[in-house]
């Protein structure tokens with residue numbers, strides 16, 4: 080069974096399945112296979128254009144709805160109050176569910192102030208469209224501002240995190256605020272699989288470089304959401320709770336960080352924490 084991470088009343092399975100780029104039958108099949116092998120946490124978004132298939136995969140799996148933690152996200156172009164409400168209703172209708180477990184702002188708006196959409200996020204929680212609310216791609220400053228506006232607890236910040244990117248300041252700030260941290264691109268879109276250090280450390284534990292990257296994040300207290308449609312990799316990514324990296328290995332992996340380590344940096348991105 081996957082351990083749970085607690086944050087402001089939410090209990091989030093410590094690893095999840097990322098679903099970006101998974102489409103059609105592959106998405107349905109992958110979601111269903113993942114749940115049947117023990118995953119209990121799914122990450123989707125309006126932007127991924129696969130909420131219908133994620134919902135279908137859940138139903139095909141036969142795993143009861145209340146055993147699965149489902150996250151979806153509102154796009155930064157849907158943050159005006161009327162658009163926000165429509166976007167959430169549309170997500171739930173595509174998923175075929177009355178509510179999700181976690182609703183996130185996918186990216187902070189480059190145009191609107193937080194006061195224009197954080198209240199709508201809180202309202203979605205009060206309307207029982209989601210059990211919990213949170214954000215993604217928020218910097219320390221944006222988190223501080225959002226928390227001043229929110230009248231419901233924010234439980235999570237979803238951020239890019241893998242050994243090639245130094246997110247130590249943001250991670251420390253999220254922890255101080257009691258937020259769970261979900262790690263996207265946790266295997267650097269496959270790039271960490273090519274890192275010799277991770278392979279070498281993995282070999283000592285009978286694990287792959289990708290599994291070492293996931294384990295490193297877990298031991299830092301983060302919740303990785305790796306994505307794959309390959310059944311072997313799917314299984315590998317779940318099998319990261321039966322070994323432990325020692326302090327020396329944790330420190331050596333941290334040396335992989337580099338200034339150009341960020342992978343996801345679209346035009347709407349905020350000014351990142353240095």
Ligand SMILES: NC(=O)c1ccc[n+]([C@@H]2O[C@H](COP(=O)([O-])OP(=O)(O)OC[C@H]3O[C@@H](n4cnc5c(N)ncnc54)[C@H](OP(=O)(O)O)[C@@H]3O)[C@@H](O)[C@H]2O)c1
Nearest residue numbers: 097098099263264265266267268269289305306307308312
């Ligand atoms: N909030 C945001 O702004 C945001 C941004 C990006 C992503 N996300 C979320 O985070 C999830 C994960 O990020 P991601 O999909 O960008 O990147 P990722 O999970 O770091 O990498 C996916 C790539 O890694 C490969 N892979 C998976 N498991 C592997 C293993 N055990 N060994 C070797 N290679 C492996 C996959 O290969 P195959 O192609 O062979 O399966 C795929 O090419 C997304 O799916 C999405 O749900 C959120």
